[in-house]
Amino acid sequence: MMNKNREYAGIDYFRCAAALLVIAIHTSPLASYSETGDFILTRIAARTAVPFFMITSGYFLISRYAQDTRNLQVFWRKTLRIYGVSILIYLPVNLYNDYFSMEPFLPEWIKDLVFDGTMYHLWYLPASVMGAGIAWYLMRRFAFWKALAVSFMLYCIGLFGDSYYGIAEQIPVLKAFYQLIFQISDYTRNGLFFAPVFFLMGGKMADWRKSRLPDSAGISFRACATGFCISAGLMSAEAMLLRNYQIKRHDSMYLFLLPCMFFLFQLLLQWNNRSKKRIPASFLRSGSLILYIIHPMMIVALRLAAKVLHVEPLLLENSMIHYISVCLLSILCSVIALFLRNIWRRKFHSGRCITGSRFKAGQNSASGASCRRIKGRYGKCPPGTDRAWIELNVNHLKHNVKVLQKALPKGSELMAVVKDHAYGHGAFEISTQLNRMGIKAFAVAAIEEGIQLRTYGIQGEILILGYTNPSRAKELNRYRLTQTLIDVSYAKSLHQQGIPIKAQIKIDTGMHRLGISADSFQNVKQCFSLKQLQIDGIYTHLCCADSFDEDNITFTRNQIEKFYHLIRKLKQSGISVPKLHIQSSYGLLNYPETACDYVRTGIALYGVLSSPGDTKLKLDLRPVLSIKTRIILIRYVPEGESIGYGRSYTTRRESLIAILPIGYGDGIPRNLSGQKSGVLIRGQYAPIVGRICMDQLAVDITDIKDASTGDIATWICSDGQADLSAPAIAEHAGTISNELLCRLGTRLPVLTI
Numbered sequence: 077m078m079n080k081n082r083e084y085a086g087i088d089y090f091r092c093a094a095a096l097l098v099i100a101i102h103t104s105p106l107a108s109y110s111e112t113g114d115f116i117l118t119r120i121a122a123r124t125a126v127p128f129f130m131i132t133s134g135y136f137l138i139s140r141y142a143q144d145t146r147n148l149q150v151f152w153r154k155t156l157r158i159y160g161v162s163i164l165i166y167l168p169v170n171l172y173n174d175y176f177s178m179e180p181f182l183p184e185w186i187k188d189l190v191f192d193g194t195m196y197h198l199w200y201l202p203a204s205v206m207g208a209g210i211a212w213y214l215m216r217r218f219a220f221w222k223a224l225a226v227s228f229m230l231y232c233i234g235l236f237g238d239s240y241y242g243i244a245e246q247i248p249v250l251k252a253f254y255q256l257i258f259q260i261s262d263y264t265r266n267g268l269f270f271a272p273v274f275f276l277m278g279g280k281m282a283d284w285r286k287s288r289l290p291d292s293a294g295i296s297f298r299a300c301a302t303g304f305c306i307s308a309g310l311m312s313a314e315a316m317l318l319r320n321y322q323i324k325r326h327d328s329m330y331l332f333l334l335p336c337m338f339f340l341f342q343l344l345l346q347w348n349n350r351s352k353k354r355i356p357a358s359f360l361r362s363g364s365l366i367l368y369i370i371h372p373m374m375i376v377a378l379r380l381a382a383k384v385l386h387v388e389p390l391l392l393e394n395s396m397i398h399y400i401s402v403c404l405l406s407i408l409c410s411v412i413a414l415f416l417r418n419i420w421r422r423k424f425h426s427g428r429c430i431t432g433s434r435f436k437a438g439q440n441s442a443s444g445a446s447c448r449r450i451k452g453r454y455g456k457c458p459p460g461t462d463r464a465w466i467e468l469n470v471n472h473l474k475h476n477v478k479v480l481q482k483a484l485p486k487g488s489e490l491m492a493v494v495k496d497h498a499y500g501h502g503a504f505e506i507s508t509q510l511n512r513m514g515i516k517a518f519a520v521a522a523i524e525e526g527i528q529l530r531t532y533g534i535q536g537e538i539l540i541l542g543y544t545n546p547s548r549a550k551e552l553n554r555y556r557l558t559q560t561l562i563d564v565s566y567a568k569s570l571h572q573q574g575i576p577i578k579a580q581i582k583i584d585t586g587m588h589r590l591g592i593s594a595d596s597f598q599n600v601k602q603c604f605s606l607k608q609l610q611i612d613g614i615y616t617h618l619c620c621a622d623s624f625d626e627d628n629i630t631f632t633r634n635q636i637e638k639f640y641h642l643i644r645k646l647k648q649s650g651i652s653v654p655k656l657h658i659q660s661s662y663g664l665l666n667y668p669e670t671a672c673d674y675v676r677t678g679i680a681l682y683g684v685l686s687s688p689g690d691t692k693l694k695l696d697l698r699p700v701l702s703i704k705t706r707i708i709l710i711r712y713v714p715e716g717e718s719i720g721y722g723r724s725y726t727t728r729r730e731s732l733i734a735i736l737p738i739g740y741g742d743g744i745p746r747n748l749s750g751q752k753s754g755v756l757i758r759g760q761y762a763p764i765v766g767r768i769c770m771d772q773l774a775v776d777i778t779d780i781k782d783a784s785t786g787d788i789a790t791w792i793c794s795d796g797q798a799d800l801s802a803p804a805i806a807e808h809a810g811t812i813s814n815e816l817l818c819r820l821g822t823r824l825p826v827l828t829i
């Protein structure tokens with residue numbers, strides 16, 4: 077939290093500056109001195125305030141890597157609540173202004189509620205709700221540049237209804253169009269035309285920052301400062317010109333506001349506050365919002381007070397004094413409001429603390445006892461690590477990507493196979509990380525997995541390796557998924573849906589699973605003539621590339637040759653050959669010389685082999701996944717007692733047994749029962765004893781000194797423990813790591829380190 081506060085110091089301080097700028101817009105502090113000066117301050121400089129607030133919200137909300145809409149929903153709820161309260165607060169002012177006598181009331185009121193705000197400055201709140209929603213949708217639906225283009229187009233429509241309206245007015249069609257828009261919203265500076273582009277900008281800047289490698293610096297401070305000065309200059313020139321030629325209808329949207337805001341925000345992001353004396357960030361965050369909401373009220377209050385006290389000449393006549401008084405009064409009221417809120421919150425929280433402290437007392441009394449191994453210590457632990465979890469080492473994943481990319485034949489690209497929850501690792505975590513690392517091709521087994529990846533914001537090619545019912549052609553098209561053609565009749569059926577679809581042809585070269593036989597040249601050729609299918613690739617799968625058996629090597633070479641033979645024939649018949657691929661992990665490791673466009677890497681990407689053993693190419697791959705759990709109970713069991721179902725294990729000595737809250741329901745194969753596997757606790761091995769249950773298992777910790785409840789037990793290890801590597805464990809369980817990993821299934825939360 078501390079770091080975060082420091083990291084965003086620039087943004088937090090500018091929040092207050094922005095709020096003061098907004099007050100300037102509504103009080104015109106320089107009006108008494110110079111009309112041009114006031115224009116520059118309130119109609120140009122201060123126009124950065126609201127976009128700044130929107131970019132800031134976007135920065136924390138609209139990440140492409142945000143998995144769920146929870147943050148957005150919280151933002152919506154909070155903003156709508158604030159909007160509701162603000163509407164109520166301003167009711168007296170509305171009443172005073174005769175707001176409720178407008179005609180026709182209901183349509184005008186709805187228009188205000190949705191777009192313009194029931195008080196002039198409140199438009200910002202519905203605009204934020206709408207803008208955030210549109211930006212979120214665009215970011216998920218399209219690649220970033222497309223999303224930005226759409227929001228920019230909306231902004232341009234807005235421009236011509238705002239400061240460029242004079243031009244639009246000259247053209248009858250446009251004039252009619254804007255008259256229509258103004259029926260719905262008084263200004264185009266609203267949640268539809270104005271806000272989305274700023275929310276998107278914020279979201280993209282957050283993604284850039286998050287995905288940047290630690291050693292790259294981003295845009296330099298000098299470049300940002302220069303960019304800001306140039307674009308601010310251009311924006312001023314633009315605004316002055318529009319004013320001189322009286323083109324504007326309203327003056328909050330400029331073309332150069334966009335680059336100006338980009339550079340301004342980049343500058344603020346680089347402002348890292350290192351001093352100790354700081355105003356608390358939460359104070360600045362909430363304070364600026366309250367300032368924004370209440371200042372018009374303060375303008376009214378000041379007028380009334382001046383009237384009542386007969387000090388109008390002093391407080392109202394000089395614009396600067398007026399501005400400063402409004403600011404001071406608003407700040408004072410905001411601070412009071414914040415204090416009141418804090419007092420209220422403290423009261424609320426202290427009520428909840430009672431149970432917490434009782435919990436703590438129990439913890440303390442146990443820790444000092446001599447038999448503390450037996451007594452439970454149930455301390456708090458980081459979220460997600462209270463029972464059992466999957467821990468992903470992202471650095472190992474990055475390392476594997478680099479090592480594999482280096483090993484690829486020239487011109488070949490990595491296609492990441494992320495089927496079945498990315499081999500149990502968590503499809504979201506793995507695929508978004510890979511996408512950030514620059515991987516642009518993914519393979520999944522089922523259409524659901526492909527759609528899921530798109531909702532995570534994954535960009536690039538997504539190939540479905542398995543079968544999809546042709547009736548789902550619409551979804552294939554909508555989510556831009558590439559479908560494997562598993563047979564020629566399947567291809568025809570897909571074509572007959574009448575929807576353009578990206579596809580790849582699978583060739584059967586000897587596995588006899590999916591694909592058109594490599595011998596049926598005519599069938600393959602026919603696929604190219606189906607107009608609805610855009611054939612992007614053609615591939616085959618090797619079925620014994622992991623074997624060093626003489627026969628199997630010959631068989632594999634034959635498979636590869638068959639595939640190339642078919643490709644040559646296609647070329648000869650004048651078909652332009654799309655992307656080719658043959659190898660999966662073992663294909664690359666044992667037949668590295670095979671040159672193709674893609675290598676479909678699954679298991680190797682996750683840093684392990686299917687089984688212990690050798691490969692021709694020896695790569696330094698590092699396991700990505702560990703399975704961890706915590707000791708929840710420790711008990712003494714006397715000699716000669718049995719443990720667990722079926723009484724399959726009997727203690728041969730007085731034993732200390734730890735119960736772990738993980739079982740075959742979480743993917744630990746039940747046939748590892750009976751000391752065939754174990755866990756690491758405090759760096760020492762503890763064998764699994766008795767039968768593994770669905771949700772628990774027991775390990776013998778008699779020889780582990782100081783083990784206590786809450787200790788972490790590691791089963792699959794990512795740090796080089798040979799016995800507890802996935803291939804070794806899989807071998808004990810009579811399977812391969814691929815199955816072991818993908819069965820880790822869905823109950824375990826995934827944490828990345």
Ligand SMILES: *Cc1c(COP(=O)(O)O)cnc(C)c1O
Nearest residue numbers: 493541617660661676677678679
């Ligand atoms: C699963 C799969 C892969 C990935 O295999 P690994 O051995 O895990 O690299 C490649 N191609 C196809 C067709 C697959 O089904």
